[in-house]
Amino acid sequence: MLRGPAMQYPSMPSPKKIVFGYDPDEFEEFVKEWVPALNPLYVRVERHGGSGDHGIDVAGYQTPQGLEGPWDNYQCKRYKGPLGWSTASAEMRKMFAGVVLGHFIRPTQYVFVAPVIARTLRQALAKPSQARATFLQDLERTTDEVITRLTSEEQLHVVELAEQTDFSMFVPVDMDEMLAQHKTTPAWATRFVDEPRERPAILQPPDQHEPGEARYVQELVKVYAERWKNAADTLELIAQHPKAGEHMRRQREAFYSAESLRRFARDAYPDGHLDAILDDVHTIAVEVSDRRYELGWDRLQAVLETAGVVALTETVLSRYVRPLDRKGVCHHLANDGRLAWCEDGGTA
Structure with missing residues (x-):
């Protein structure tokens, strides 16, 4: 060798x-x-x-x-x-x-x-x-x-x-x-051949939800309402729920981790590098998402697991992608309307 x-x-x-x-x-x-x-x-x-x-x-x-x-x-x-x-x-x-x-x-x-x-x-x-x-x-x-x-x-x-x-x-x-x-x-x-850069600290989610989070958060609310019915169908109830509240916290952390990556890419590299990562994840995740699931929760978990192993196109940005970013990219895709967790018909 x-x-x-x-x-x-x-x-x-x-x-x-x-x-x-x-x-x-x-x-x-x-x-x-x-x-x-x-x-x-x-x-x-x-x-x-x-x-x-x-x-x-x-x-x-x-x-x-x-x-x-x-x-x-x-x-x-x-x-x-x-x-x-x-x-x-x-x-x-x-x-x-x-x-x-x-x-x-x-x-x-x-x-x-x-x-x-x-x-x-x-x-x-x-x-x-x-x-x-x-x-x-x-x-x-x-x-x-x-x-x-x-x-x-x-x-x-x-x-x-x-x-x-x-x-x-x-x-x-x-x-x-x-x-x-x-x-x-x-x-x-x-x-030039880019030298390794120091990625800024990951953004932490603010206590109050920002307007820019509205769509992916609403997708999560649908998931929790479907799984736990009236026990977790509003942000107030979700915050009090023993499982939904903790799950929401982790997803927001992932979203802001990917947002940190987006801002780093915006400031350090030409346009298109983060889009390549979003597209790589979406290409595989959308196929996983299209399968039939009993609940939106199952679809969400399957997509998040898939995102963790998706092969990313090698770019100057891909070396900085962390596992938490990959989860967050899924929520950015949901925020952009490119992924959804619950089907409108009720059965996921």
Whole structure:
């Protein structure tokens, strides 16, 4: 039998190495995924990169007004070497010219995004007033067509705008910072081999039933009313019943365990991962549910037992599924109307 390293998967390139291999278009897409992690209040994040982008690669809009309201610019530079001052200042000139020409208002923040930021650029931008002075000196003698093709009046406006600008708006971000923040986005799992994450603590059921529980709880009430008749046909009687009350408590714990998994999936992974688990359980559970049973109680117990052994499709989320989640998924399916425990005709 093979053991040890022979049983291990081959090592995968690190996320940093993968991103270093991106071409400029792939890098901009990566940045577009990362930007919402910086500011979740953006109403929209949009990629502009390409011919005629006026120096905007990825824009984060703070209002529905887009480029006519507060916005942040993310300038993506995918080079083999570190991003230095000369390249960054050229992009600054492009930004100031774009404002003067009316393509957009000046962004609130201008973020230089590159795999590696040169130490000299970091040092320059760490002193905004000196960075502005250096930029204005360069501007006086530049031969950059972005500036030289402007009219004399427009060039003067560029200088005035730069003089009035607080250069603390220019911020450098490198790969390590980006990866740490990108990891908090759902897009991470689609790009990289996902490392094990710590699943948050399981939610505990509140004392009072929430509106979002109504349907699956009603299904359980039908089960108890059918089995114990008038002794357990309301929530008040169920709470006092020696068996129904304890059973209800366990089912609510299972429901909230699955709800915890749902929220974890929502925050950590792209859409569809929890749906895959729901569908896996439903595919088998619905066949078990369709059998003939004397009571809805019998159907419910059969489905819960089946859910405990259903083979789940291997996804980045399936490793986090606990036995209690599987029970809870059945109640989520009942809550969605995809499973029911008692047949309307009275005989289950």
